Amino acid sequence: MENILTTTNISKSYGPVKALNNLNIEVPKGSIFGILGPNGSGKTTTLSILLDVLKPDTGTYCWFNNPNDIYYRKKIGTLLETPNFYHYLSAKDNLKITEAISGRGNEADIDKAIAMVGLHTRKHDKFSTYSLGMKQRLAIGAALLGNADVLVLDEPTNGLDPVGIVEIRNLIKQLGEQGKTIIMASHLLDEVEKVCTHFCILKHGNLLISGPVKEILRNEDILVIETENMAALQQLLTTLPHFIELKQQKSFCEIYFKSNSISPAEFNAYCFNNGIVLSHLEVKTKSLEEKFFELTEN
Known part of the structure; x- marks a missing residue:
């Protein structure tokens, strides 16, 4: 361009x-x-x-x-x-x-x-x-x-x-x-x-x-999910090579992956094949406000 x-x-x-x-x-x-x-x-x-x-x-x-x-x-x-x-x-x-x-x-x-x-x-x-x-x-x-x-x-x-x-x-x-x-x-x-x-x-x-x-706002993939089997999910995440971190919220959790490393459909299938049923799954984009404070706070 x-x-x-x-x-x-x-x-x-x-x-x-x-x-x-x-x-x-x-x-x-x-x-x-x-x-x-x-x-x-x-x-x-x-x-x-x-x-x-x-x-x-x-x-x-x-x-x-x-x-x-x-x-x-x-x-x-x-x-x-x-x-x-x-x-x-x-x-x-x-x-x-x-x-x-x-x-x-x-x-x-x-x-x-x-x-x-x-x-x-x-x-x-x-x-x-x-x-x-x-x-x-x-x-x-x-x-x-x-x-x-x-x-x-x-x-x-x-x-x-x-x-x-x-x-x-x-x-x-x-x-x-x-x-x-x-x-x-x-x-x-x-x-x-x-x-x-x-x-x-x-x-x-x-x-x-x-x-x-x-x-810039998609340098990480963030999945917002809900499941009744959180302990099993946390254990399963350790087996995924591009997993970065999990942030637990009140009724859901946010899972961070390296950008373009796994699609929502692939993650859902991986969980289901390992006995974990997700009741909610959506993709979240990091806001500019989050990125701004992440870069300027230090």
Whole structure:
């Protein structure tokens, strides 16, 4: 898969503080890529470097697989801070000002961007009449001016109520389905899990993990089972070569295996052939929250 962005050993320090340490990530074209990490992990520094706001101490990055493209910033729309618009102007008039300042797009692009973020029926209404979610959608519309191929969003749902969060989540999904590449920093693990196709986790400037969401969250197979013969099951598990551990819950247990080592059907048949009847069997995927805390707690 073609990469829209590649970073190579990017490092950045603020005095004695190492904000980034040899960051290497690849963002596939058409992906929704989440950058996760606790406060102080290097998320904002990463975005600032990628957008030429900051210079790295060492390392390089390449947009659009072309290190000689000096016009790459024209292809990137950004939302890095709380959107600032004139409250007494309409959405369309505000975007006209944004277009004039940024030099990206034209009037046709303004109408297209407003339509893409679902505000076409309210484009002549004053900004002051918008809900929080609508204001954030307009900010994303401003980032889309000039038909940007890539959107870089810093905490796009920060400060929104639940309705606004759902609005922005759905909008990001729709833009991804339309072929836009979206890079978003966020601390809302649930939102990233619902929206992103790929993600990375940073801690103290170090990259802990990076890759497709589904692959990373399925590095172990977890089976949730119930049986009346738990003692026999525990004994049987010791004979399975790819068994990792068993976690006993109140009325069920979770069994961890190496990824792709055994299917639910094979496990059910193995138990039955050894005299153990399962009353419940389902596959569980580790949540992003579990993976995040597993990697960042130490």
